[in-house]
Amino acid sequence: xxxxxxxxxxxxxxxxxxxxxxxxxGPGVEYKIDSIVMKQYGRRIKSVTEExxxxxxxxxxxxxxxxxxxxxxxLRARLETAIGRAAST
Amino acid sequence: MPGNLFGLEERQIHGLSDLExxxxxxxxxxxxxxxxxxLILGLFEGDILRATGSLVGESxxxxxxxxxxxxxxxxxxxxxxxxxxxMELGRKHFFLFxxxxxxRIFADLGFxxxxxxxxxxxxARPWEGQGVALLEWGEGSVDGWVRQRATxxxxxxxxxxxxxxxxxxxxxPFTLGHRALIEYAASQVDRLYVxxxxxxxxxxxxxxxxxxxREGTSxxxxxxxxxxxxxIISQVTFPTYFLKPDKGGEVAILLHASLDLAIxxxxxxxxxxxxxxxxGTEPYCATTSAYNRLMKEILTSPxxxxxxxxxxxxxxxxxxxxxxxxxxxxxxxxxxxxxxxAELVPAATFDWLNSDAAASVLERIRASDxxx
Numbered sequence: 001x002x003x004x005x006x007x008x009x010x011x012x013x014x015x016x017x018x019x020x021x022x023x024x025x026g027p028g029v030e031y032k033i034d035s036i037v038m039k040q041y042g043r044r045i046k047s048v049t050e051e052x053x054x055x056x057x058x059x060x061x062x063x064x065x066x067x068x069x070x071x072x073x074x075l076r077a078r079l080e081t082a083i084g085r086a087a088s089t
Numbered sequence: 090m091p092g093n094l095f096g097l098e099e100r101q102i103h104g105l106s107d108l109e110x111x112x113x114x115x116x117x118x119x120x121x122x123x124x125x126x127x128l129i130l131g132l133f134e135g136d137i138l139r140a141t142g143s144l145v146g147e148s149x150x151x152x153x154x155x156x157x158x159x160x161x162x163x164x165x166x167x168x169x170x171x172x173x174x175x176m177e178l179g180r181k182h183f184f185l186f187x188x189x190x191x192x193r194i195f196a197d198l199g200f201x202x203x204x205x206x207x208x209x210x211x212x213a214r215p216w217e218g219q220g221v222a223l224l225e226w227g228e229g230s231v232d233g234w235v236r237q238r239a240t241x242x243x244x245x246x247x248x249x250x251x252x253x254x255x256x257x258x259x260x261x262p263f264t265l266g267h268r269a270l271i272e273y274a275a276s277q278v279d280r281l282y283v284x285x286x287x288x289x290x291x292x293x294x295x296x297x298x299x300x301x302x303r304e305g306t307s308x309x310x311x312x313x314x315x316x317x318x319x320x321i322i323s324q325v326t327f328p329t330y331f332l333k334p335d336k337g338g339e340v341a342i343l344l345h346a347s348l349d350l351a352i353x354x355x356x357x358x359x360x361x362x363x364x365x366x367x368x369g370t371e372p373y374c375a376t377t378s379a380y381n382r383l384m385k386e387i388l389t390s391p392x393x394x395x396x397x398x399x400x401x402x403x404x405x406x407x408x409x410x411x412x413x414x415x416x417x418x419x420x421x422x423x424x425x426x427x428x429x430x431a432e433l434v435p436a437a438t439f440d441w442l443n444s445d446a447a448a449s450v451l452e453r454i455r456a457s458d459x460x461x
Binding site: 006007010011012013015018019022034036053062064066068 | 162165166168169170172173176177179181197198216228229
């Protein structure tokens with residue numbers, strides 16, 4: 001499943017995360033993750049993001065997560081929605 | 090209920106009554122409506138507008154939040170709505186102007202600082218108590234832009250900072266005046282970077298302007314002609330440069346000019362190893378002449394982000410007792426005296442003006458009264 005267009009989900013509001021996915025040149029997936037709680041939860045946010053992306057089979061994409069303290073279920077929902085939007089035509 | 094983000098509805102602002110409400114909200118926060126907006130968004134509570142912001146190219150402008158929503162995430166809500174709307178239009182990188190003391194709010198939203206100008210009060214900095222900070226968000230950054238272009242050959246050559254120069258030019262089109270400035274500056278340093286303003290708002294398109302600069306300086310071995318990119322006199326860093334003077338307002342022009350210079354000092358010059366900036370005196374254009382005055386203030390002051398630069402102002406190159414400038418060249422073209430242009434421009438520029446490719450540009454110049 002290739003990223004075909006730029007897609008976003010979520011927001012920069014407190015307790016949410018803004019996920020943006022854009023098509024990239026190669027077949028791989030690049031990540032850029034930033035969070036206001038990077039020190040405490042950075043590793044978990046990164047592993048959840050990679051897990052959701054690889055389960056979806058997304059390829060050729062730049063995935064950017066701007067976290068504002070979202071719960072894990074929120075982050076998963078935002079990721080799944082953004083991936084679905086990026087892959088649909 | 091005010092003070093609560095739930096139940097706010099986001100929609101684009103089109104209609105006259107919504108536009109009026111937005112104008113009042115902006116005015117209540119001391120703002121005026123931006124120009125050239127691509128998209129205006131509002132967050133509404135029922136029929137009441139609680140927050141607004143707009144997208145102008147890559148920059149988020151005119152952001153205002155109702156006092157009742159302040160501190161409860163209204164700014165974050167409108168900023169993320171704008172970013173998402175911009176992304177859907179294919180943009181990946183965004184800029185935002187704010188006041189220096191409010192920059193922190195946006196840092197939490199993932200914005201990083203490009204440069205800022207402190208509130209001023211002196212005659213040289215007449216923007217009392219305002220100041221401005223430019224922030225960016227998304228793919229790409231000013232430091233990344235500089236790293237990509239400040240090629241290793243400068244640092245590897247081991248040039249001292251004082252022996253690396255920078256010039257910023259628009260060259261609309263390239264004249265003997267530009268040539269004289271660049272030739273002199275190049276003779277004073279080991280390496281001269283010539284940044285050509287990239288914004289395509291001038292009568293001569295960017296690709297033509299930079300091509301003529303390259304051809305007109307190809308004999309100067311230590312000159313590197315570079316694209317000015319988004320961080321040197323662009324629609325983002327210096328929006329009022331591209332407006333007719335009456336629209337911008339003197340203080341806004343000075344403030345934007347200062348920000349542009351602060352970016353050069355804090356970000357561009359250190360990345361390229363530039364220690365000295367050269368500029369020609371400006372006899373005609375009021376905006377450019379104000380910009381030159383500020384250069385001394387911003388670039389050479391001991392205070393400010395980034396090491397201070399040396400500045401050398403060079404008198405305009407004259408021919409027949411009058412300064413040679415691109416605006417004179419355009420005026421000659423406008424009145425149909427293309428033959429007289431030959432004395433004011435290098436051969437490469439004159440040849441291009443007489444080529445088929447120039448026809449549409451010459452036509453536009455004759456039909457326009459633009460400063461640029």
